[in-house]
Amino acid sequence: MNPRQVLAVASECAPLVKTGGLADVVGALPAALAPLGWETRVLLPGYRAVLGALKRTRTLATIPSLLGHKARILAATVGELALLVLDAPTLYDRDGSPYLDAQGKDWHDNDLRFAALSKAAALVAGGAVKGWMPDLVHLHDWQAGLTPVYMAQDGVSLPSLMTIHNIAFHGLTAASRMEALELDRAGFTLDGFEYYGHVSALKAGLTGARAITTVSPTYAQELMTPEFGMGLDGVIRARADDLHGILNGIDTSVWNPATDQAIRPFSGPGGKAANKRDLRAEFGLAKARGPLCVVVSRLSGQKGLDLLLEALPTLIAGGGQVALLGSGDRRLENAWLAAAAAHPGMVGVRIGYDEALSHRMYAGGDAVLVPSRFEPCGLTQLYGLRYGALPVVARTGGLADTVIHANAAALSVGCATGITHAPDSIPALKAALARLCGLFSERPTYQRLQRNAMKHPVGWEASAPLYARLYARLADARTEAA
Ligand code: ADP
Ligand code: GLC
Numbered sequence: 001m002n003p004r005q006v007l008a009v010a011s012e013c014a015p016l017v018k019t020g021g022l023a024d025v026v027g028a029l030p031a032a033l034a035p036l037g038w039e040t041r042v043l044l045p046g047y048r049a050v051l052g053a054l055k056r057t058r059t060l061a062t063i064p065s066l067l068g069h070k071a072r073i074l075a076a077t078v079g080e081l082a083l084l085v086l087d088a089p090t091l092y093d094r095d096g097s098p099y100l101d102a103q104g105k106d107w108h109d110n111d112l113r114f115a116a117l118s119k120a121a122a123l124v125a126g127g128a129v130k131g132w133m134p135d136l137v138h139l140h141d142w143q144a145g146l147t148p149v150y151m152a153q154d155g156v157s158l159p160s161l162m163t164i165h166n167i168a169f170h171g172l173t174a175a176s177r178m179e180a181l182e183l184d185r186a187g188f189t190l191d192g193f194e195y196y197g198h199v200s201a202l203k204a205g206l207t208g209a210r211a212i213t214t215v216s217p218t219y220a221q222e223l224m225t226p227e228f229g230m231g232l233d234g235v236i237r238a239r240a241d242d243l244h245g246i247l248n249g250i251d252t253s254v255w256n257p258a259t260d261q262a263i264r265p266f267s268g269p270g271g272k273a274a275n276k277r278d279l280r281a282e283f284g285l286a287k288a289r290g291p292l293c294v295v296v297s298r299l300s301g302q303k304g305l306d307l308l309l310e311a312l313p314t315l316i317a318g319g320g321q322v323a324l325l326g327s328g329d330r331r332l333e334n335a336w337l338a339a340a341a342a343h344p345g346m347v348g349v350r351i352g353y354d355e356a357l358s359h360r361m362y363a364g365g366d367a368v369l370v371p372s373r374f375e376p377c378g379l380t381q382l383y384g385l386r387y388g389a390l391p392v393v394a395r396t397g398g399l400a401d402t403v404i405h406a407n408a409a410a411l412s413v414g415c416a417t418g419i420t421h422a423p424d425s426i427p428a429l430k431a432a433l434a435r436l437c438g439l440f441s442e443r444p445t446y447q448r449l450q451r452n453a454m455k456h457p458v459g460w461e462a463s464a465p466l467y468a469r470l471y472a473r474l475a476d477a478r479t480e481a482a
Contacts, residue, residue, distance in 0.1 A: 003039040004475060007084075007134035009121040011098055011114060011143035013042050016050050016078060018355070019097060020298055021248070021379040022165045025215070026140055028251035029467070031080055032460035036468040039082070041132070043121055045113065046074065046087035047098055054078070057085065060129045067116045067182055073129060084129070086120045104330075111173035114143040114201065115181040122150035125158045134158065135475045139209060142171030145201035148208025149187050159474040162209035164202075166376050167223060167230045168302060171201030195231075206235050210474050211242045213467075215377035216398030220245030228374055246467060247401055248377040249460035250386065255359075257387045257454075262359035269388050269450035272363065279364030282357075283323040283348025290319025291440040294365035294389060296358045296380050299328035299336070304371035304394060307429055309335055311371075314430040316346050318437025323365070325350045325357055358383075365389035366446075367436055373424045375399045382458040385417060388450040392432050394423035402458075406439060406449060417453040 012018055014027035030040035044050060051057075057074040064070065071088035086092070091113045096102050099110060107113060120128075121144060125137050137160040139147050148160050175197060178185060188194045193204035206212060214220050222228035224237045236243060258267045264274045276292055279285075285292070293315065297303045305326070315322065324336055324347075333351050340349040350357065362368065368384030370393040377398030381391035385402070393399035399420070406416035419439075421432035440446050 001037060003034070003037050004135045004471070005133065006033070006038050006040045006136050006138050006471065007121060007124055008040050008042045008138045008140065009117065009144035009147060010042060010140040011045060011117065013044050013081070013083070016044070016053055016083075017047055017098060019099070019353075021377065022141060024250065024379055025165070025248050027081065028249065028460065029464070030082070031251070032249065032464035033468060034080075036464060038468055038471055040138075041082045041084050041134070043084040043086060043117070043124060045092045045098070045117055046085045047092045048094060050085060051087065051093075054085065060084070061123075063120070063123065063128070067112060067119055067180070069116060071116070071120065073120065073124065084124065086117060088116060091116055111171070111177055111199075111201075112180060114171065115146050118144055118146035118201070119150045119182070121147040122154050122156060125151055126154050126156040136161065136471050138471075139163065139205055141165050142169055142200075142202035142205065145171055145203070145205030146181070146183070146193070147205070149183060149193060149204045152187075152208065153184055157478070159478045160209040161470065161474060162205040162212050164206075164212065164214040164223065164376070167202070167228070167232055170195065170203070170230075170232070172198045173201075175199060203232060203235060206232065206239065210477075211244065211470060212236070212239055213244045213246050213470070215246065215248045216401045217245035217247065218400045219376045219397040222374070222397060244466070244470060246463050246470075247398060248379060248382070249463050250379060250382045250458050252386065252459040255383055255386055257363060260359055260363070262356045263363035266363070268454070269447045272366075272388055275360065275364035276366070277364075279323060279360055282360070283350070284345070285321050285323065285348050286345035288319050288321050288346065289441075290315070290321065290437050291366035292364065293320055293322050293367045293369050293392070293436075294361040295322060295324040295326065295369050296361055297324075297326045297370075299326045299332040301329070302373055302375070304373050304424065305332060306335070307424070307426055308369060308371050309339055310426045311429040311433055312339060312343070312347065315433040315437070316343060318434060320433065320437050320440075321346050321348075322369070323348045323350075323361060325352070325354060325361060327351050327353055362387035362389050366440060367392050370394065370399055371421075371423075371429050372396060372399060378402070381418070385453045385456045386458050388454045390436070390446075390449055390453055391418035392436055393418060393420055395420040396423040406435075411445070414448065414452060416449055417456050418449070
């Protein structure tokens with residue numbers, strides 16, 4: 001059978017542009033789906049950094065006015081990854097991150113920038129690229145959320161799937177922007193994209209897509225509760241029958257400790273020692289009797305790293321250390337820098353974003369700490385598993401689905417892979433860190449846990465077929481209806 005075609009739409013895609021796990025997933029899923037008969041093209045904004053990184057592009061379509069802006073759709077490839085790049089210089093040709101200007105503020109026209117991405121997706125779904133028609137449109141997060149609305153306005157009936165990576169971001173904008181975004185008022189309703197008098201791009205996707213997925217089974221359940229639904233739990237409950245929790249995987253060819261060129265490659269816990277020495281030196285850390293814990297994270301309230309600051313004394317009392325790489329909230333950045341100054345040799349902090357360093361951290365760390373308040377899936381614990389840095393994680397979302405707690409029973413059958421604790425609780429986090437230090441002091445037990453962790457399946461083998469099956473169901477339903 002000829003492969004079927006997916007148009008994936010996202011604001012980030014590794015290795016070209018990444019601020020978090022979304023990019024890793026969007027970049028890795030196509031290769032996992034190809035052997036299952038689904039070919040993907042990823043539609044991505046042509047940010048300055050993206051166009052700069054592409055060697056060769058080919059113009060597939062010219063759009064004289066995309067929500068008032070001149071645009072082109074370019075074809076490009078990066079390795080095996082097929083891209084459609086939306087080149088619209090007045091929207092994307094800027095210094096700064098995909099979402100923030102140089103001062104760290106949201107770009108003033110983010111609503112328009114991502115509405116344009118969604119409108120371009122609808123155009124491609126309607127046949128704007130000569131010789132290529134997708135069978136299905138896969139939308140990632142709010143930045144792609146308006147796509148079903150534009151498709152409906154344009155009379156395009158392709159099935160669409162909306163994936164929620166993080167419900168904290170709604171893509172809200174004022175109702176007065178509807179004209180500029182070329183949104184018909186007809187959709188500005190309770191079961192459309194209206195949200196308390198505003199336009200919500202995420203809600204547009206959640207109400208307009210044929211099916212919804214999120215990135216772990218536990219988060220799928222959590223999303224239907226007021227505690228985690230962030231004001232959209234009612235919308236999601238109404239679509240409970242169309243909601244699927246499919247766990248993220250990681251690209252095990254990129255994240256392979258045995259071949260990773262960013263580290264001293266290793267294939268068992270013993271091989272981590274040289275990486276640990278390097279990492280200690282890199283972060284100015286002393287020799288210590290406890291575990292070297294790493295944190296690689298956006299610094300935001302979600303990640304619970306303020307809780308970790310409170311629990312630090314327990315870890316340090318157990319001889320443990322922290323190396324943290326992250327950026328984001330200025331207050332958290334400063335608080336962590338202050339912690340490093342207060343605990344010289346025991347806490348090391350690097351503010352910034354550094355992909356290669358992140359590899360060295362998973363390789364050199366004895367443990368990776370993820371004390372999130374909520375976590376749709378989380379990838380850093382998966383990298384930790386793969387690199388033998390035992391995850392110590394809050395029992396929430398995908399963290400709960402991916403780490404097997406080292407209780408007595410799990411230890412005795414040999415399936416434990418890390419430590420879990422109640423979320424949003426300093427006492428629980430302290431207890432988990434104390435437990436970590438205790439386990440670390442029993443070296444053979446710790447190494448057994450590391451071996452279990454490194455064997456734990458973290459690739460796309462289990463989840464890619466679930467996506468493929470869902471894709472097929474959506475695409476077949478359309479063919480039958482036609
Ligand atoms: P989220 O998407 O919520 O940020 P995930 O755990 O899903 O959380 O994904 C985070 C991804 O971003 C991981 O690949 C992690 O290694 C990476 N990452 C986060 N912060 C940094 C940083 N400062 N430098 C390098 N990589 C980072
Ligand atoms: C989001 C979530 C994270 C998830 C990632 C990829 O950024 O915060 O938990 O792993 O998306 O799906």
